Amino acid sequence: MRRVVVVLLIVGVLISCTPITAGNPDSTGAEIVAVYPNPVVDGDAGEYVILSVPEDTDLTGWTLSDDDATVALPNVTASGRIAFSTDPDRARSLTDATVYGLDGHLALANSGENLTVSDGREVVARISYRDAPEGEIERVEDDRITWELLGGTDFPIRTAGPGQVRTFVLPDAGGLPSDVLASADDRILLAGYTFSSRTAANALIAAEERGVDVQVLLEGGPVGGMSTAQAELLDRLAANGVTVRIVDGPYARVDHHHAKYAVVDDRALVLTENWKPAGTGGASSRGWGVLLTQRNLVADLAATFQADFGWRDAVSWERFREGEKFSEGGRTDGEFGQHYRPETHRATGAALLVAPDNAESSVIDRLDAAEASIHVIQVGVGGPDQAFVRALKRAAERGVDVRLLLSRAWYAAEENRAVAEDLERWADRADASLSVRLARPRDRFEKIHAKGVVIDGEEVLVGSLNWNDHSARENREVVVALEGRGPAGYYERVFRGDWRAAVWRLSIGLAATVLVAIVVATLVGRRIEFNGSVGVSAAREDDPVDAAIEEGF
Incomplete structure (x- = not known):
């Protein structure tokens, strides 16, 4: 009998010491379902608490308390989800719930609070939170708490x-x-x-x-x-x-x-x-x-x-x-020939990817599934350790032909050269099939701004997504994934043409390849031109000797 009493006492102590996160203590049906304690404005103006109550609940005598103060709820009859704020006008612009103002001071601490709602006799709802992220709302569902960006979308693929x-x-x-x-x-x-x-x-x-x-x-x-x-x-x-x-x-x-x-x-x-x-x-x-x-x-x-x-x-x-200042932008008036005409194709399937909702994981899943080739064109990739680049490395390690074409524009050249050198050293150490080039536009265009990927010659991704973690996780981006050899083949041809026109440095192995190609070209009466001091091939896009060089490394 003593053992049973001791066990019951221990259980009672453990229960009393367990921190409360969310709950509905009695049968009134009232619940705190959301808290927005850290708005992205000075003074956290517009913070609020959302309470869910049964239909026609009389709130007379009800109170809301945090760790420092207790304030009375308005004497109203309410139903469903209702919000309470000391700044109701601002809060109304942040939630679709009906907002009521609170008399008295109730400041929700960003570092954390224990909140309770009482009906005048007993606590009917409670919730705790810690370390509220700026601009995020804490939601409660089935006694589970999650933080999410206020108003953030959650689109599936x-x-x-x-x-x-x-x-x-x-x-x-x-x-x-x-x-x-x-x-x-x-x-x-x-x-x-x-x-x-x-x-x-x-x-x-x-x-x-x-x-x-x-x-x-x-x-x-x-x-x-x-x-x-x-x-x-x-x-x-x-x-x-x-x-x-x-x-x-x-x-x-x-x-x-x-x-x-x-x-x-x-x-x-x-x-x-x-x-x-x-x-x-x-x-x-x-x-x-x-x-x-x-x-x-x-x-x-x-x-x-x-x-x-x-x-x-x-x-x-x-x-x-109103009151906004604007900058003087530059003018661009270049003229370029038409190397590639628009074409109509039948896509066998398509998918809409958006950031920050699903684009990063969707793109990476596609890269991880590649079997033969991944050809990427981007302004830049943010560095060799970004999530998309790590996926390229994984692909190259398993034998996928990975080619990364980056911009050579003045604002991106230095960073892209550093990334190219880093990835080339990695590829040499890992004996991986990854190549990087900086674009040489010639008469095709002035600079690269495209953001595209062709995978296995059968799928292409086109859209606004820059290949860095910030773009994928913080920006609104839209990408469409098209399946089918028709659309993928079109962009693959463009990529290969731009790739062949690109600048690369001559390694010993590449120099030998180029020398052999020159000899072959001379024997068959074809001509390859080299311009500049870094061994830049200026052969025509459709030159088979140039294509042979390109396929050899």
Whole structure:
């Protein structure tokens, strides 16, 4: 008997010492279901607690307490989810729950609190939290607590079946994106990072004038600031009835709205390029783009747009520009020939990937499944230890032919050379099949801005996702994955042409290969030209000797 008493006492002590995280102590049905203690504004203005109560619950005499104070809840009859805040006006912009103000001072500590709700007789709900991340809300479900970014989306990977797709690259097809805008009959949902294309602006205004529903969503804080040219164009759009919203302010749920796409009627245009002359206008950058017709994917992209366009961090252009200062942007007016024409293909399948929701894991899963080849074109990769690069290393170690083509533009060259050298040393040590080159545009384009991957010659990824951890985890990015040898083969041809034109350093083995190739070329009467002091091949894209050199390492 004594043993039983001792055991019961020990159990009672353990239960009393167990920290409370969340709970519903009695049968009233009231629960604390969410806490937002650390808003991204000075003074944590707008913090709130959400309580769930049964229908027609009389809150007269109820109180809310933290570790330092107790305040009375308003004498109201409520149902469902209700929020309480000492700054109800600001809190109403942060939650869809009905918000009631609290009399008295109740400050939710960022470091943690124990919160209880009492009905005047006993505690009916309680919750504890620790170390509240800035801008994140704590949610409780089945007594489990999770933190998530306030208003953050959680889109799954959305897929579509076979369908026709139109593939193209820039600058070769410069102007095509604006032509697609100009063809709209019913709607244009345009998402971008920057926007300074007069051609695109004219297409949007003309569409609005003929009754098309035109909505534009852009980033408010691009690197280097928003240009005066962009501000003037957005003024024009707004003055002509186009609805323009800017992702900005303390409630922004992503670091940058970096996506580049448009939903036009029942089609979707997914791009790697910005809406400006250097990008969609074809005056500078190597970019990739695709026009999709799969109904499910178009609807999913429209849903992504509306989720971002309708969130509280998307403010009207008129409101955003008040007191805003703009920078002087540069002008780009290059002209390039058309090496690759747009083509129509049948994709056997497609998927929509978005960051930060699912793109990183989705891309890495595809890289980890590669069996023969992975060919990547990117402005940069952020360093040799980024998640995507680690996936490339794993692929190369198992024998996959991995080729990484990076930008040689002045702002990226130094970092990309360092990354290339690091990866080359690693590949030598690991005896892995990974090659890196910095692009040499020649007469094709001015600089690389594309963000694309071709996997096993059967799948291609096209979109705005830069290959660094920050882009994948903090930005809004949109990528489309297309299955099928048709679309993948198109971008593979472009990649191989740009790869053959790229700069590389002559190792001893490569020098020997080049020497043999020169001898062979001389014997067959063909000519290979070498320009510069670092052994740069300037052979034509279709030169079989150049192709042989390229395939040899």
